[in-house]
Amino acid sequence: MSWLEKTEFTGQIVTLEPINLDHVEPLRAAVRDGELWKLWFANVPSPDQMENYVECAMRDTEKGGLAFAVRLKETKKIVGSTRFYNVDELNKRPMIGYTWYAKSACRTGVNRESKFLLLEYIFEEKGAIAVEFRTHYFNQPSRSAIERLGAKQDGILRNHQITSNGSIRDTVTYSILRQEWPLVKRNLLNKIV
Numbered sequence: 001m002s003w004l005e006k007t008e009f010t011g012q013i014v015t016l017e018p019i020n021l022d023h024v025e026p027l028r029a030a031v032r033d034g035e036l037w038k039l040w041f042a043n044v045p046s047p048d049q050m051e052n053y054v055e056c057a058m059r060d061t062e063k064g065g066l067a068f069a070v071r072l073k074e075t076k077k078i079v080g081s082t083r084f085y086n087v088d089e090l091n092k093r094p095m096i097g098y099t100w101y102a103k104s105a106c107r108t109g110v111n112r113e114s115k116f117l118l119l120e121y122i123f124e125e126k127g128a129i130a131v132e133f134r135t136h137y138f139n140q141p142s143r144s145a146i147e148r149l150g151a152k153q154d155g156i157l158r159n160h161q162i163t164s165n166g167s168i169r170d171t172v173t174y175s176i177l178r179q180e181w182p183l184v185k186r187n188l189l190n191k192i193v
Helices: 021-032 047-062 109-125 140-149 178-192
Strands: 014-018 066-072 078-087 093-101 128-135 150-164 166-178
Touching: 014 109, 021 066, 021 078, 021 128, 047 066, 047 078, 078 109, 078 178, 093 109, 109 128, 109 140, 109 178, 128 178, 140 166, 166 178
Parallel strands: 093 128
Antiparallel strands: 014 066, 066 078, 078 093, 128 166, 150 166
């Protein structure tokens, strides 16, 4: 049995639904809003890649991760995706990432509440000791969003990955520790309501 149970999370703004093939077309529509796959520093699937992206996310769930489609509660529209991945059950330390949203959902509270729901679950129900986030050094919107959550920068993994376009990525790592969670939670709750 996996450390993380396949479950749905519901907040005031969003519902996080375990990703499945029914999400392919709604996610294609979401990714077209803003064409974020064209950003050289972002790892966002194009509409043509969406079915493979969802299948990979589902396989990752079978290996202990947990991937979600993000649905707006008010409109029922799918606006993006996020997930737990590289889950280190032994050390109670997952990563949260593969996050992207339709441009219209950015800076609306969608990311903040999505991450709040994931963090609350992993710290309070699963007893995680830390949660890690990673992003491209040049992805300033992502770095700012991670920092607004309350995560602290741990460092930069230089020449960490070769990207799909052949460039070499420096990866910025962030984390939130178990002892930091109560303050991070209070801060996020103040921003959500």
